[in-house]
Amino acid sequence: MADKNEKEILHDLTGEEYKYGFTTDIETDLIEKGLSEAVVRLISEKKGEPEWMTEKRLEAYRYWLTLEHPTWAHLEIPEIDFQDVIYYAAPKPKKQLGSMDEVDPELKRTFDKLGIPLEEQMALAGVAVDAVMDSVSVKTTFRETLKEKGIIFCSISEAIKEHPELIKKYLGSVVPYKDNFYAALNAAVFSDGSFCYIPKGVRCPMELSTYFRINAAGTGQFERTLIVADEGSYVSYLEGCTAPQRDENQLHAAVVEIVVEKDAEVKYSTVQNWYPGDKEGKGGVYNFVTKRGLCRENGRLSWTQVETGSAITWKYPSCVLLGDNAVGEFYSVAMTNNFQQADTGTKMIHIGKNTRSRIVSKGISAGQSQNAYRGLVRVNPGADNARNYSQCDSLLIGDRCGAHTFPVVDCRNRTAILEHEATTSKISDDQLFYCNQRGLTTEDAVGLIVNGYAREVLAKLPMEFAVEAQKLLALQLEGSVG
Amino acid sequence: MLKVKNLHASVEGKEILRGINFEVKPGEVHAIMGPNGSGKSTLASVLAGNEKFTVTEGEVEFEGKNLLDLSIEDRARMGLFLGFQYPVEIPGVTMANFMKIAVNEQRKFRGEEPLTAAEYLKMMREKAQIVELDTKLTSRAVNEGFSGGEKKKNEIFQMAMLDPKLAILDETDSGLDIDALRIVATGVTKLHTAENATVVITHYQRLLDYIVPDYVHVLYKGRIIYTGDRTLALKLEKEGYDWLINDSNE
Numbered sequence: 001m002a003d004k005n006e007k008e009i010l011h012d013l014t015g016e017e018y019k020y021g022f023t024t025d026i027e028t029d030l031i032e033k034g035l036s037e038a039v040v041r042l043i044s045e046k047k048g049e050p051e052w053m054t055e056k057r058l059e060a061y062r063y064w065l066t067l068e069h070p071t072w073a074h075l076e077i078p079e080i081d082f083q084d085v086i087y088y089a090a091p092k093p094k095k096q097l098g099s100m101d102e103v104d105p106e107l108k109r110t111f112d113k114l115g116i117p118l119e120e121q122m123a124l125a126g127v128a129v130d131a132v133m134d135s136v137s138v139k140t141t142f143r144e145t146l147k148e149k150g151i152i153f154c155s156i157s158e159a160i161k162e163h164p165e166l167i168k169k170y171l172g173s174v175v176p177y178k179d180n181f182y183a184a185l186n187a188a189v190f191s192d193g194s195f196c197y198i199p200k201g202v203r204c205p206m207e208l209s210t211y212f213r214i215n216a217a218g219t220g221q222f223e224r225t226l227i228v229a230d231e232g233s234y235v236s237y238l239e240g241c242t243a244p245q246r247d248e249n250q251l252h253a254a255v256v257e258i259v260v261e262k263d264a265e266v267k268y269s270t271v272q273n274w275y276p277g278d279k280e281g282k283g284g285v286y287n288f289v290t291k292r293g294l295c296r297e298n299g300r301l302s303w304t305q306v307e308t309g310s311a312i313t314w315k316y317p318s319c320v321l322l323g324d325n326a327v328g329e330f331y332s333v334a335m336t337n338n339f340q341q342a343d344t345g346t347k348m349i350h351i352g353k354n355t356r357s358r359i360v361s362k363g364i365s366a367g368q369s370q371n372a373y374r375g376l377v378r379v380n381p382g383a384d385n386a387r388n389y390s391q392c393d394s395l396l397i398g399d400r401c402g403a404h405t406f407p408v409v410d411c412r413n414r415t416a417i418l419e420h421e422a423t424t425s426k427i428s429d430d431q432l433f434y435c436n437q438r439g440l441t442t443e444d445a446v447g448l449i450v451n452g453y454a455r456e457v458l459a460k461l462p463m464e465f466a467v468e469a470q471k472l473l474a475l476q477l478e479g480s481v482g
Numbered sequence: 483m484l485k486v487k488n489l490h491a492s493v494e495g496k497e498i499l500r501g502i503n504f505e506v507k508p509g510e511v512h513a514i515m516g517p518n519g520s521g522k523s524t525l526a527s528v529l530a531g532n533e534k535f536t537v538t539e540g541e542v543e544f545e546g547k548n549l550l551d552l553s554i555e556d557r558a559r560m561g562l563f564l565g566f567q568y569p570v571e572i573p574g575v576t577m578a579n580f581m582k583i584a585v586n587e588q589r590k591f592r593g594e595e596p597l598t599a600a601e602y603l604k605m606m607r608e609k610a611q612i613v614e615l616d617t618k619l620t621s622r623a624v625n626e627g628f629s630g631g632e633k634k635k636n637e638i639f640q641m642a643m644l645d646p647k648l649a650i651l652d653e654t655d656s657g658l659d660i661d662a663l664r665i666v667a668t669g670v671t672k673l674h675t676a677e678n679a680t681v682v683i684t685h686y687q688r689l690l691d692y693i694v695p696d697y698v699h700v701l702y703k704g705r706i707i708y709t710g711d712r713t714l715a716l717k718l719e720k721e722g723y724d725w726l727i728n729d730s731n732e
Contacts, residue, residue, distance in 0.1 A: 429534070434570040436554035437530050437563075438584040438640065439591070448583070452574025452623065 060177035060187030159195035174257040193223035198233035209238040220251040229264035258293030274309035281339025284311025297323030318347035321355035336369030345374040350383035365401035489540035500704035516701035559591035561647030572624040609642035613669040631662035667692030687719040
């Protein structure tokens with residue numbers, strides 16, 4: 001503190017190197033750059049999809065062609081040349097030696113390096129993993145264990161082949177391709193993702209997790225996740241993402257759809273750590289994601305997200321509370337730094353009676369970043385006694401960043417009760433002095449204060465994810481004491 | 483232990499401390515009194531290293547080292563403790579966790595192993611008793627929603643945890659009811675040993691009924707204008723500062 005001013009320290013602290021920036025040297029099956037009907041057909045063919053699926057993709061593609069890139073977000077998005085993107089990249093499988101070794105060792109090492117061992121020891125952690133590298137699912141663990149309970153957990157490509165009835169019924173039912181520009185693009189070119197089905201009355205015995213990794217250069221990643229929780233079931237789902245450090249921008253446009261049937265409950269947690277670009281704002285992932293869940297009667301959906309990566313984030317995990325007494329929750333920590341931009345928030349659509357929703361959004365802006373919360377709470381005429389509580393907090397670190405909030409409330413029912421609270425704060429000199437006087441360095445003090453600020457949201461994450469998230473925020477670990 | 487020589491300090495170009503001299507030895511208790519705006523809190527802040535203030539002249543030696551060269555956290559780790567007049571809130575960070583980090587930082591500085599969770603919990607329970615602090619408070623966020631009395635007790639609790647060589651207590655008695663004052667003051671007395679020293683900044687002599695000072699300094703316009711023993715505090719209580727101030731203005 002004596003020879004470094006606070007700004008420098010904050011800069012150092014928030015300027016930590018990206019740890020997941022390595023690339024895996026692995027033979028990759030790439031298709032030509034560019035997008036056309038032929039490319040859409042080629043992707044479908046590569047995946048060995050049935051004709052009905054190819055048609056679905058083409059329908060979405062044709063619709064996408066009629067759309068303009070959206071401009072409403074509080075983001076400065078450089079023009080994206082969609083013909084300059086590779087839409088399919090798959091790690092080439094090496095010769096298989098036997099069932100024990102079905103995963104390429106190089107791939108295995110990649111995921112080990114990322115802290116995602118694909119081995120059976122994950123049993124100890126109680127997590128089943130679907131690992132997606134570039135365009136394809138590499139391996140899904142614990143399928144057999146889950147199968148005993150009737151749970152389907154596999155890549156979406158497999159689900160299309162093996163469970164067409166479920167895919168036909170649910171894919172696109174929550175996020176139709178006509179929803180928005182990137183939803184249409186995704187519906188046309190999605191290459192893989194995870195599928196999960198929890199049968200009636202089943203409580204999934206372990207956390208399910210998908211780990212996304214972009215590896216190949218110049219490729220887009222368009223994954224599609226579909227989770228169906230049938231009546232009275234429960235599942236907790238985790239999603240993690242990283243990408244190598246590259247100078248050019250990479251495009252990521254995912255769609256996550258969640259169907260929460262009557263009396264079911266889904267918890268969906270994300271730690272998003274795509275490569276954010278360097279300190280000058282060069283490179284980084286463009287993250288344009290549509291996430292939405294539909295809750296039927298007494299259904300419950302909880303989104304928790306920790307967003308620290310990506311050059312640009314455009315993401316609004318939402319809940320359509322269709323059935324009576326359905327509950328939607330959104331807990332978010334979004335941290336931006338250097339030249340990152342985030343426009344993130346949620347939509348809570350109250351349709352059923354006595355539906356309830358809760359929004360807790362914590363934005364942290366550092367460097368020269370811009371961080372926006374955008375939210376919609378809509379109460380339809382039939383949603384008697386709907387309840388919403390929203391809290392949007394912003395924390396500014398340094399004096400060159402921006403925090404913005406765009407909360408929209410559209411209430412069409414007189415019996416609804418809606419609350420909104422918002423605060424903007426910065427780490428005060430008095431707080432830092434107090435911590436320093438107790439022997440903490442300024443780095444630790446900032447980490448501690450940020451951690452405390454985000455605590456309410458971090459506490460919602462499953463244990464092992466919470467730890468990762470805290471490290472990501474460059475935080476001093478909140479101890480187990482007290 | 484602490485030698486302050488001709489200390490001058492200013493904030494935003496305005497000189498607040500204008501040549502402070504005093505010395506604290508192990509086992510001593512010093513009281514610093516004086517009218518509002520005389521520079522008492524500034525003195526405490528400057529000794530702790532608050533960067534709001536600029537030291538323009540003078541020397542401070544603490545435990546044989548040049549205090550003014552040290553960072554705030556190193557001063558703290560060496561055993562300089564400041565009891566804040568207005569303790570700061572840190573939302574979402576539990577008191578227990580905050581102190582755990584502080585205690586272990588100090589141990590690391592001394593080359594000691596960090597405490598285990600069990601050792602730490604035991605220590606926390608013992609120290610909380612000294613100021614009759616409800617241990618439930620330690621699982622709440624630092625100072626958040628604490629009453630005025632709880633905040634001050636919490637400062638002394640932290641002092642107990644960190645076991646400083648030199649504790650500077652900045653108006654620890656302000657805003658306390660009679661019972662809380664007794665508890666806080668008795669706590670400070672219990673922590674006093676022949677090896678450590680305490681500097682209390684106060685407006686009221688009643689605190690000094692519990693914490694008996696060896697020296698009472700009167701600070702006025704950034705200088706110590708008079709030093710006496712504890713009877714000085716009693717005289718000030720009765721007569722105010724006028725007789726000293728008139729003297730010093732001459």
